[in-house]
Amino acid sequence: MAKTSKKATRKFEKNHLKDSLERRKVGAKIKQKVQIKEKRALRNAKDAEFLGKGKAEDGEEDASEPKADPFGQMSVDDFFAGGFEVPEKLAKKNAKKALGKRKRSEPEAEKEEDEGDSSDASYEEAPVASDDEGSEDEDEDMGMSKEAMEALAEKDPEFYKYLKENDPETLDFDEDADLAEVDGLSGSEEEEERPKKKSKKSKKAKAEEMEVDEESEEEMLDETEVTKEMVAKWKKAMSEQHSLRAMRQVVLAFRAAAHVNEDEGKDYKYTITNPEVYHQLLVVTLQLVPEVLQHHLPVKESAAGKIRVSTDSKKFKTLTPLLKSHTTSVQHLLTTLSDEATLKLTLSTINPLLPYLLPFKKVLKGIVKTVVDIWSDASSSEATRITAFLVVRRLAVIGDAGLREAVLKTVYQGLVKGARNTTIHTIQGINLMKNSAAELWGLDPTIGYTTGFTFIRQLAIHLRSSITNNAKESYKTIYNWQYIHSLDFWSCVLAEHCSPLNEAARGKESQLRALIYPAVQVTLGAMRLIPTATYFPLRFHLVRSLLRLSRATGTYIPLAPLLLEVLSAAEMKKHAKPSTQRPLDFAVSYKAPKIYLRTRVYQDGVGEQVVELLGEFFVLWCTSVAAPELGLPVIVMLKRWLKEAGAKTGNRNGKVNAALGILVQKIEANGRWVEERRVKVEFAPGNRAGVEGFLKGFGWEKTPLGAYVVGQRKQREEKARVLEAGRRDEDKKGGKRGRGEDVVMDDVVESSDEGEDDE
Incomplete structure (x- = not known):
């Protein structure tokens, strides 16, 4: 509702508002000094009574004697109790009781006063700093402001000299006086921020009377x-x-x-x-x-x-x-x-x-x-995101355990919300979030473990609910970008803080290592929820997450069977139909569109992913003493698959079959290379120290399989650079940015609350 400008308001604002506000501020300072001195006088009186000086009797005797000199029979403490009143105002001693908030019972008289001189504007309504905010000692040490000190010296030089000789602390001009004024101004700021609340507390009549002053001040x-x-x-x-x-x-x-x-x-x-x-x-x-x-x-x-x-x-x-x-x-x-x-x-x-x-x-x-x-x-x-993360990290470092836990929960929920849409344009930002947030879980291992356990447990609860629920759309709580990035994030956290190098630097095993097993189990369960060709991209994403975890922590995770299941699907065994579709970008896809199914372009893409991931898996153990035994079952199954694929009823995909054939050769060559060095060892298989020390420190890149994987990585990096350059050219020409599917998974965002309820 718009404010109405009354004539009295405009007149008061024009002539007297500025002076009135200044008087109120000065009055606030004076009243504060009076309150402090009254408190000091009361305390001194109690001390005197306790010491048995009999001030009451002296007071009665003084009352019966004539008062020739106002200051002659008055102590310094009594004078302080009077609030710096000069002799001619001592006759108005009874008027002191009127201090406080005035009752405006005569609105007409008040209007005339506003329109007139307005020199008697009340000081009592000005905000005064509360006495209970500081200790009594701090109140005693409060010095006078410079303006009040100069005014007293000019008005009554004799009394100023007396105070300077007997109580110099009263005339000290220090920073506390400045703080007192800032405190009073802060109080006025709070009143400005809560005008409605103040009017509710006051009576209706008083609110109407004060309307002119409040509106003028606000205007x-x-x-x-x-x-x-x-x-x-x-x-x-x-x-x-x-x-x-x-x-x-x-x-x-x-x-x-x-x-x-x-x-x-x-x-x-x-x-x-x-x-x-x-x-x-x-x-x-x-x-x-x-x-x-x-x-x-x-x-x-x-x-x-x-x-x-x-x-x-x-x-x-x-x-x-x-x-x-x-x-x-x-x-x-x-x-x-x-x-x-x-x-x-x-x-x-x-x-x-x-x-x-x-x-x-x-x-x-x-x-x-x-x-x-x-x-x-x-x-x-990216620069803004890094700056924001530094703020969050700083707070997690200097905060207590409760604040640190709140920071971790808020960061995780922000990560899940930010990962809802994953496209070629947002994937780098999401990876930045995961890599930066993973650092926070190592600041406090205890809080990191409890929050990590809660969130991984919630992911397991969602997976169990999706398995037991027969609803048609129940799987969508698992098969979406938020759930995939959540699992990938926990692999980043565990890989960073559970690596042997970090644990050796800390001198003890990380508490987060206990979360490796549940995180792996949930990830494996999510992969096998719907084992169809449509969700092969999702399986590849989760396999990469487990590869990162296995590489960093040295934990053996059986990933070869998951990739062999892909080759056993009809999508890879049967002949595919030709297609003119562009190759599917597996980096920003967790689901293959129907138009790609049973096509040659999709079969080629899946075959490339299987060859890459199998090579990355076996290269982790290429220097292990058990490398020949690890590769033997996979070699047998791959040779059998290649034989079926090369038949008349097979897929007849020379590109995929040739790539798998080369991989089989490299795995066999690596097994023979390990066997040649294993012949020279002198320890038994039961010697754990000898097994772990086999080829320790030997570069995996120098092995037959390692050299092959290094070459494949370089080829993929070069291919990715060419594709990225092509995308940038399309964007410059006005190409539209592709957006991924917007799949909502609010359950993951609310996982922390559900975890507390389930506990």
Whole structure:
């Protein structure tokens, strides 16, 4: 609803609003000093009573005597209790009881007062810092502001001299006075942010009476436009003096900049209309706010990586509202930015703020969610994603166990959501996410194991439900990109943290090694869920995941039978029909379209995948003492298959058959090569140390099978470069980007919650 501008409002705003606001601020300072001195006087009185000085009797005697000199019979503590009142105002002692919130029972008189001089504007409504925010000792040490000290010296030089001689601490002008003002301003900021809540708490009549003042104040705030001169002034004060006041103004202006061009009905103190000013303000805020915080609240980091910040100090408590406001503005700004350079700059400035935000778990969880969304967004550049990941990693390093667990869960859910669409254009970003996120699970082995166990268990539950459920579409919870990338991600995690080199560096076996067996079992079960030719690409993806895990951890996983099952399918045994379709890209496909089934182009592609994966599997054990025995069953089955394929009723695919024939020859040659060296050994098969040390350190590339695999890898890399160059040429010519199937698997995203329920 639009605000109505009354005549009284406009007149008051034009003539008296600025002076009224200044008086309120001065009144807030005075009232705060009065409250502090009253508390000190009360404490001194209690101490005097405890020591038996009999102040009550002295008070009665003083009351009966005439008071010639107002200061003659008054102690310093009694004077402090009076709130710095000068002698001529002592007669109005009873008026002190009227301090507090005024009752506006006469609206007409109030309007006249607003239209008139308005010199008696109430100070009581101005925000005052709460006494319970700091300790009593901190309140006692609070010094006067410079303005109040100069005013007292000019108005009453004799009393100023007396205070200087007897109580010099009262006249100290230190940084605490500045902090008190920032604290008071922070309180006014909170009131500005909650005008509706305040009106609900107040009475209806009072709300109507205060409408003029509130509207005038808000309208004045709306009219304050940020200029280049203001930004330059703030920048100078923050960079040279580390001014907290300038930082607060910058934070308020930055909050308005973060919500620019938004129509949410909220009013801010500043407005930004100039794009250059907007950019300058963003740069100044993002660069200098962390520097000012570091100056006033230094962050200390130990050699072990532990962070220490003085969160119990008065400075930290005073700056908490500004810190939260700035963090919330940064978080909101991240959701609206589209420029990669600005987005990267904003993300990089979050790292210095994280140590100060550790006590505020709710704020941190919001930051993590926003940063993870950027990290998992396919439209983000690689540099932006890396910057976002560094923020998440920093928080996981300095956070406690609870925060670390929340970070891991949020990252995993972001990974699953970001892997929903897999195309030739997004596959690199998804691989970047998997490789970077895998590092986080090694920061805390205990938390890594518990979260890993929960998520792998959920994948197993989904697989079991799909097997036992007879519904027609139940398999779709398993056969989609999210499930495939989840299994591949856990193979990355286990391969990185369970390798013998990493375990030797840590001096102990990784706790994550216990997850290898369940991860392998779930992957094998997913491969065999629907063993049809349509889902051969999915099987190849999962075989590659297990190959990575076996290569890194030294775990033997029987993958040859899974590949021989592919050759035993009718798709590879029977003659295929010719087709003009382009070869299927197995890297970004988990399902073959119907148009490819029983075609020569699909048969060639499947044959190439089988030859490649069989070679990669056997090359893992090409230097093993058991290599001849491992290869013998596969050699027998492949020779039998080649004999059937070469018959009249066979597939008659010379390309695939020739490639498999060469592979058989290399496996046989490698077996003979191992047997020649095995003859020279002197240990028995039961000698585990001797078996593991056989050909240890010998380069696998120098074996017959290893040399063959190296040559095949080079050919595939060259072919991939040619295809990538062709795709780029098509994109330049205006070719459309192909998009993969958008398969939703919300169950995997919610797996963490389900895991807790099932436990």
